[in-house]
Structures are given as C-alpha cells and as structure tokens.
Amino acid sequence: MTSFIAIAIVAANGVLGDGEKQPFEFAEDWARYKRVTLGHPMIMGRRTHDAIGRFLPGRTTIIVTRRPETVEIPDGVDAYAVASVDAALDLAASLDDVVYVAGGGEIYRQAWPRLTELDLTEVHAEASGHVTFPEIDPTRWVETRREPLGPFDFVGYGQLATRGEQS
Template identity: 70%
Template sequence: MAYHRSVQLIGIAIVGANGVIGDGAHQPFEIPEDWARFKRVTSGHPLIMGRRTHEAIARWLPHRTTIVVTTRPESVELPDGERARGMAVSGVDEAIDAALRLDRVVYVAGGGTIYRQAWDRLTNLDLTEVHATAPGTVFFPQIDPAQWLEVSREPHDGFDFVGYRRISS
C-alpha cells in the first residue's frame, strides 16, 4: 500500500546477526544505548506491538500511545495515567489505521508475527543490528536489497544503528 510521502510506518527492532529477535517471551540483547535510542525516537509517536511483546515489556511506555494487537483486546488492561496511553485491537491493519489517525509517524515494535503482518505496509526500518548471534525462535523478516535501501549506519562497539527506506513494494 502506498502512503503519502509524509507518512512513515517504521519497523523498529534489535536484531542478532542470525536474524533472531527473541524466544517468544524475551529479546536476547539488553543494550542500554539501544533502549535509550528506542525511547528517544519513539517518544511522542504511536507504537504498535503484539500482546507478547507488550507483556515482555511489562508496562505501558510513557509519552506515546501503545497499540497492542491481540485476538482478545478486551483482556488487555489499559493504562489509567496521563503519562502513557494505550489501546488494544484485534488486527495489525486496525492498529495501523488507528495509529495513523494519531500521527503520521508510527513505529511497529514486534514481535515476529506483527512485523510479518505489517511488512508490506512499512516504509522504513530502524534497526539495531547486533554483531553477535542469539538463541531464539523468533526472527525479523529478511531484508531484500531489491526492496530496501540502507540510508544510515551508526557503528558502535558490538552493534550498529541502521536505517533503511523502502525502494519498491
């Protein structure tokens, strides 16, 4: 689906050298610089994630609206404070549509099923590419160089912050 140029639907993830993003309950890497960057870039924007990713974070993230995708939206306990806002919906398309009503910059934060379901609608990727492999059963989708152009790379010790832009669908 093509979007107006000012809409950015960004997949954001920390990815092992073998493509692993988790084991279904936890992500394999805890890098303070990654978490600080995630907080900085997603603050003020809607954030879409699956129920298991939301439960792994174990709290509603402040300064953004988190949209949780689950087959049972009524089972998600919504935040009651002013610092964090949230909602639960039953599908990725519904989550994207709700997020785009809030902002023209939206982040998709996983897990694997959510990335795959949103993949064809993503306009950008914001990845922390870790130079180590990780055990796990949940993988980030393959980045096809015919569809994605690397537009930025910020090297660090053991990982890089890497940005991609979709060049075809």
C-alpha cells in the first residue's frame, strides 16, 4: 500500500504563505525536508515549484498544472507535469510506495482524501498570507510523534482507523 504523506511548514494560524513564498525558513527544516523526501516522488503545484525555483535533485518531481504542456523539463531531470492531483497521485504511486505531497494549499486540499500521513513543521508563530494548510480534524488524525526544537516542532500525524477498519 502506498503512503501518501503531506509535508509542510505551517504557522500557528495555519498559514503556509502568500502564494509566492513561505513566511519561515529554518536550516533544520530544509535539512530534514531533504533527508526525508530524498529518493521519493514529490507532488506540488506549479506555483510551489516556481517558488522553489528549480527541480530538486534525487527526487521525482510531479508538477500539477492546468497546462502541463507549458512546463519545461530539462533533459536528464526526473520530472513530470500532469493536469490533476489524482493523476499525480496515481503516477507517483506507480513509481514508489512512499509519496510526498509538497503543496501548496489547494494541492493539499485535493489530495486530502488520499493522504495517509502528515509530516509537519509546526511553527510557534503566526504569519500573514492567504494560502493555508487544511484543518487537522482530531477525529481523523492522531499525533504520532513530536520533536520540539524551540521556535518550531517536527510533528507527525497518522490516520485513525475508521470504524470498518477497527478490529
């Protein structure tokens, strides 16, 4: 079974950014992001990809955009452009059993029903911006780990079993 994992840095008020950049950057977060996503497919929207500014090495990048034919993928880069989140999730699942969904807000919302885990950097400060992470419903998600690091925590969430899955 494929693990679909949302990975994000989220302000205390749920803000991811302003549509062009994220409000927080921590060296520890970037190092961890690289370590956990390396070798796995990453799904992101066109604006998130443009904000990063490059294809990240060592990962298959799947860009979701209304116009996939406009995405320029350099020779030798392991990347795809697709027209829907479902197409991206299906493609990624055919490549690996661990898939990261890397934003932005609308991509997380569309992937939400298929996500199995959340891997968040929860910042202990609010930020301004209109792009937000979906609300984490405690009837669906349970915290599985927390690593406090001063101004932020690395936090993992897993799905609670639904009634039909409980033994």
